Amino acid sequence: MTRLFLPLLTALLLAAATMPAAADPAAKLIADKSQIAFVTKQMGVPMEGAFKKFDAQIAFDPKKPEGGTVALQIDAASAGFGVPMSDAELPKAPWFDAAKFPQASFQSSAIKALGDGKFEMAGKLTIKGTSKYLTVPVTIAPAGGNYAVATGYFTIQRLDYKVGDGEWTDTSVVGNDVQVRFKLTLAGLGPL
16 A cells, blocks of 8 residues: 555655646635626716626736736626616617626736736627727725725727617617726735
């Protein structure tokens, strides 16, 4: 038994010693203290909505962000304006088509520090199966204890992602520009 155990133990220790170390510490999203909102115009009047369900995997060191990654998944069916009639329409095919595309996502490809808690996160945003690359400005600030808050916003054109197909492509009714704003509370991010 010992003759079999020692070579196995030696092989495991060698494998562990040669494995690359985790690039960056992981942070945990505190979803109930976070928000992803969107603002569009309906017949020229701003309307704010939000996604109620989302999750993220965040692994980056704010002191060395270049090797880090951020992956965000958003439940498309959770979009709503707080108006029952509109909220019932958003998951349907012309809008988010949540039955066919249950999630929207963002996957970072590069993170750059700008100083003073400001970062640029470049990556791919995917909505309804359409992916576009964009750069998102993010500010991260300590929030007491082991918490930090990441905030930012960016603007997309909904028609680039086929959100509002068919009769809804008329941008005089629903504007094409959609501002996405986020506030993500994170635990265990590491010192800024």
